[in-house]
Amino acid sequence: MEERRPDPDLLLAEVRQEEDRLREGQLKIFFGAAPGVGKTYAMLGVAQQKLAEGIDIVAGVVETHGRKETETLLEGLQIIPRRSVEYRGAVLSEFDIDSALKRKPAIILVDELAHTNAPGSRHKKRWQDIYELLGAGISVYTTVNVQHLESLNDVVSNITGITVRETIPDFLLERADEIELVDLPPDDLLQRLRDGKVYVPELASKAREFFFRKGNLLALRELALRRTAQRVDEQMQRYREVKGVREVWPAAEKLLVCVGPNPQSIRLIRAAKRMAAGLSAEWITVYVEAPHKVKPSESDLRQLAEHMRLAESLGAETVTLSGPKASEEILAYARDRNVTKIVIGKPTHPRWKDKLFGSMLDELVRGSGDIEVYVISGDTGEPVKGIIAKSLRSDSGAKEWLFSLAVVVACSGLALLMKPYFEIVDLAMVYLLGVVIAAIKTERGPSLFAAFLSVAAFDFIFIPPYYTFAVSNVRYFITFIVMFMVAFIISRLTHRIRDQVYAARQREKRTTAMYNLSRKFVHERGIEKLCAIAIRHISEVLPSHVVVLVPADRGKLTIPATGQETFALDEKELSVAQWTFDHRQRAGLGTDTLSGARALYIPMVVASKAVGVIGILPRSSHGFFDQEQIHVLESLVNQVALAIDRAMISLEAQEALLKAETETLRNTLLSSVSHDLRTPLASITGAITTLLQKDIALDIDQRQELLQTIYEEAEHLNQIIRNVLDMTRLEAGAIKVKKVWLPIEEIIGAVLSRLDERLMGRQVRTILPEDLPLISFDPLLIEQVLVNLLDNAIKYTPPETPIELSAHVKDKEIIVEIADRGAGIPTGEEEKIFDKFVRGTATGGGIGLGLTICRAIIQAHGGRIKAENRRDGGAVFSFSLPLGDQPPISVP
Template sequence: MEHQRPNPDHLLERIQHTSQQAQRGRLKVFFGAAAGVGKTYAMLQAAQQRHAEGVEVLVGYIETHGRAETDALLVGLPQLPALQVEYRGTTLREFDLDAALERKPSLILVDELAHSNPPNSRHAKRWQDIDELLHAGIDVYTTVNVQHLASLNDLVAQVTGVIVRETVPDAVLESADEVELIDLPPDELLGRLNEGKIYIASQAAQAARNFFRKGNLIALRELALRRTADRVDAQMQRYRSDHAIPTTWPTRERLLVGVGPSPLSERLVRATRRMATDLRAEWIVAYVETPKQLRLSEADRDRVTATLRLAESLGAQIVTLGGINPGDEIVRYARQRNVSKIVVGKPAKPRWRELLFGSIVDQLIRQSGEIDVYVISGEHDDTHNTQTKPSQQPKPATINYVKSIGIIGLCTIVAQAIFPHLELSNLIMLYLLGVTWVAARYGRGPAICASLLSVAAFDFFFVQPYLTFAVSDVQYLLTFLVMLVVALTISTLTVQIQAQAETARQRERRTAALYAMTREFASIRGLDNLLQTAVQHISSVFEGQAAILLPNAKGQVRAVVGHQAAFINDQRELITAQWVYDHQQKAGMHSDTLPSAQAMYLPLVATRGIVGVLALQPEQPRRLLDPSHGHLLETFANQTTVAIERAHLAEEAQAASVQIETERMRNSLLSSVSHDLRTPLAAISGAASTLLDQNNQFDQQVQHELIQMIADEGERLNRLLSNLLDMTRLEAGAVQVHKEWQALEEVIGTALARLSPQIDQRPISIDVPKQAFVAFDSVLIEQVLVNLLENSLKYTPSSSPIEIRAIQQVAMIEVQIADHGPGIPASALETIFEKFFRLQTNRSASSGVGLGLTICRGIIEAHGGTIWAENRPTGGTIFAFTLPIDGQPPQIHEE
């Protein structure tokens, strides 16, 4: 067996993947065609064997359906208690994920991979629970039936007539470390059903009439076997790649057919389709994109595009390869894909051209080795004339030939000037330089012409006898031959390199355009900006008008971005876009549905469903027939879909965050308000009921104290409700600031007067400059002073002084209220002005709902000032705010 050195990049990728997998648990899936084939039984048998080997096994969740033989296998295995969940009046047994993570066994058994968890669970699906277990490093055994695979959902519904609601992404099964197929013939499975080993009698009869029909079971069994075979084939392919095995292992039939611009390519595709159907084999259609493609005529390009579209419609896998030699590329790709048969058309070139330039068929036969090569012509097809000749290559412009002749003439003139001083070999180099120049600038035809002219000119002017084509020395014939061959080789290689460079530049431009769009997507925020970016890039790359249509609340698509494109305003175009949105299929220009539309419409299908429609009207519609352009457009559409879905998820996350914050605030408000409302109401109610009780005879002093309590608590309740209403008005923007020039000292005095019962004998010092006039709303600023003073009175000792200062500055005045209390923790200085924030102190029983300072901040900011709090070095807190001084205050004349 031939082995070669593995690809270093691929080997590094495999090592990284293995390193990542080493940190995860291993997943083993017991895979079956239907319920009752013995998946759970086989899983428990394997678990018992692992348990006997000393592995810590835990039964996380098992559905035995009352089968005695299955229950017997649970003996000796520790089981995790099921989680009891109430749902619509029913108690459900569910898998307890948190308990499993807490116990963290080496191996856990979790039945029914496709099960849907009840609402409000951490994950919507059980396979997501299992993924979390794997991330925690826990090995998992699980079971699943073939009908639960997401990719087979529609096929199962078509075969059985039953739509399976619980599905598992195919990637879950593909990423499993081991898949064990549990197979049972349909007759045996029906026998188990009749014996009551799958369902109880009443359910078994209904199942036999519906899902468990023999034809359904045969089809499901085939699907399960094929899916398992595909997985084994993928493992074999990975092994061949890891060990760099170049030879083909024909474990299954896989056909590859090479196509080109020949009119017979469509026949070749149809013939290969029939072969693949007879062999029930996968088939691939390959087109090698060589530098010659740049010189193909429009008709040839259209023919290639039509052939590839035909192959795609017939179910083939389409691949476009890049290279110089089609035969080498086809063989290389065939070995990479483990192709067993290569199909190629009979050569149509004349025999002399095959002998001179070689044949692709001959290359494939010689290089294919163990791969079979089928050379066919295909059956007759009336849609094409068999005598149709391949289109002629477009002839280069005559001016290019004239320029090539002129360059050789210029080389001859230069050579005549230096001929007496240099050897003939140096003159040959001069002519080769001219040939290279012509090849680089004017193409293959003028280069060949220049090669022939250079040999002729060298013979005519510089080989004796001069000015004649006769040759006196026979050795010059070899010189002419080598010169011609070298000139032709240089010109051919130069043209090929230029063509390859142009092809590489085209691919680089496509890749760069896609990268530029995705890079902008990563930095853009907002759906509108994202859509605008997508439309700009798509319009620029495909040289046309693009638009993105999104659905409204009624499911009707409308142009959100790109509505300036004239075609999208046509009602017929909107109907086409709506059809694409409703059916999630491509339509419009160059499609099989509504091809008369002015634009091509692609559905933007995300993981959670379709999110919109992309419309494109290119200036050159025929460019979309090129498979590379079509695939590139689909890639742009996919990237746009992902970006739109990401924007939707971000909006949903933002809405959820706002909702959570709103809920938190609501709970805080209800908690705070309910307590702070209940306390004064309870005091008022108690005092009032005591006064109304006729059996209690109180003296005048007690009655006065009870009445005073009612008044104080009523005032407290009034302040609480006022704060709530003020906060609501501030947030709603309903507070209007009416500024007037006023003396700051008067507002301070009014605020102190309102708080005189609370101040009592508290020392208050005031230091305010005379004639400190500021434009402000006296009612609002008075409320600020009251709130700040009340806060200082509430949180400081009753005998400690309070200082009120005002500092006059150039454009503002700063007001400070300082106390000598315990101060504020440094961590709370930034958050003390937030809503519902309250310090937890031994005086918190008398605290409010945490809105007073928030209201102060809102009022000061409405005046254009700032407010803050800081601790004094000697102890205590300073609350300070600034008010801007706009304009000149009025002049006050003292008498």
């Protein structure tokens, strides 16, 4: 086995991954095609072996489904009790992750990876529980069927006609340290079903009718086998990359077919498809873009794009490579992808071209090593003359030919000036310099013309006999040949470097655009902003007009208000975009589907669902997109899709959170109101019942006491309802602040009079300076604030303690304070007590909206409200109101 030096970056990544895995638990998945193949049985069998080896292994969740042979394997294993969850009147048993974390065994068995936990559980899915266990260093054995993989959900639905609701993301299989395939032939599985070893008899008959048909089981078995083989192949590829293995390991067949713009490449694609189908192998279609070759014409690029689309439609992976030598690029890529067979067209050009320029077929065969090379008739039909004409074709205009002529004339003039002082060899260098300049500034035709003309001018002017093309010495012929070859090689190398620089700049521009796109997406969340960024960046990468469409109600596409320039969509274009969204396939310009559209439409697909469509209209009326541009577009579209999907998920999460908060608020409000309404209503009902009973003799004082109770509880009830209504109107914006200029002491006096009965027997001290200025406020609202604050002081302080009410001016504000000598405010809750439904510990308290209303009213006035404890005991509530400008003169 030949190995090259391992990639240091891959080795470092492998070391880091191993370190992470050592800190985390190991995940082993028992993978099957359908229920009943024996996954749980196989898992318990391995568990018994581990138990016999003395390893600490416990059962977290094991679903035996009443199978006695499976229950037998549970003997000797410690079983973690499940927790009970009530849901819609039923009691469900779920995995107790907290008990598992507390027990912390070496290995835990958690059956049915795709299970959805009951509402109220810590995680929505069981695989999330398993991830937490792995993070805690606990290894997990689990089971899952192939139909639960998210990427295969649509495929399974098409095969069985049943949509599987419980799915797991595919990255769980990538995370698994080991996957054990539990396989059972369909006939044996059906026999187990008939024997009652899969489901109970009443369920077994329904299962045979729908899911457990032999065709379904055969297809699911193939999916499971292929997915397991894919996983093993990925592991082998990873090993080869890390270890630097150059040799091809033909563990599985993989084909690579080389194509180009030649129409006969279609035969190669179809032949490769037949070969891949016969071998049940993956296949790749490759085109090599060599910078030093003649730039393909527009018709060639169109033909190449058609070939790539045909290959994709037949199931191939299409790749465009770039490099100076096609054979080296193909072989390097084939070894990296572990390709076992290369398919290439048979050459029909003259043999002298292979002798002169080299043969790609010969280079592939000689450098292929263990890779088999198949040569198929394909490149036929093009005459040699056409090839030569094409190789000499130049897209350059007359200006470039004139430029080459001018360069040679300038070099001749310069050489004539240098002739008296330099040797003839030095004069030849001047012409070579001119060839380099012409190659940098012109295309291949003019630069080749400059090389030929330089040799002719050198002979005509500087080789005797002068000013003729005759040569007196035969040795000058060798000089001319060498000079022309050197000039020709310099021209080719210069063009190759220039084209490589151009290609590198193009790749750098596109890479930079993709990097900038992803960087911009990190800082934005709104769908409109994300769409605007996508339109701007895609337009920069490709000369085109771009439109982004996202689904609205019932999946109908709409154009977000991005503020970016897009192209107009008529009914025809919208229908093409809608078809693209519904079928998740490209359509429109340059495709085989709805090709009459003006633009190309690419779906934005994330996790088997479409989140929108991007339309791209070339700026040129005859424009189109080649295969490389299509790949770049798909990469950009994928990034846009991920960003929009993230934004949609964020919106859905916000809506879900809002609904949850609204539901919590409603429940809290109903609970609080029902509780606080029940108390005064019970008191009122009791007092009235006593008054109505004729067999009970009441004196005047007793009747007066009962009436007083009815009055006080009715007032309490009225205050609760008023607070709820005020809070509702404040949040809805129904209450407007109507300010007037008044002295604050006037409102304070009115509030004290209003609460005179409740303050009876209570010492109230007021400190109001005589020079308090007029202030602009809403008297009704500020009166409500003072009533609520004084009401709190009355309810939450002992009757014998005093209450102090003061006001003073500070920093262009008037500050009103209400201080008491109660128990004070619990430390750390000075801000929290202004939140909704936060209540004190006093009996007979309200529903916790009084202070919330105070804060809303004061903030509406542009002021501040706060609460703090007094140093010598008690609490002080204060609010400030801005003084504002001077009151009008007309105010008395």
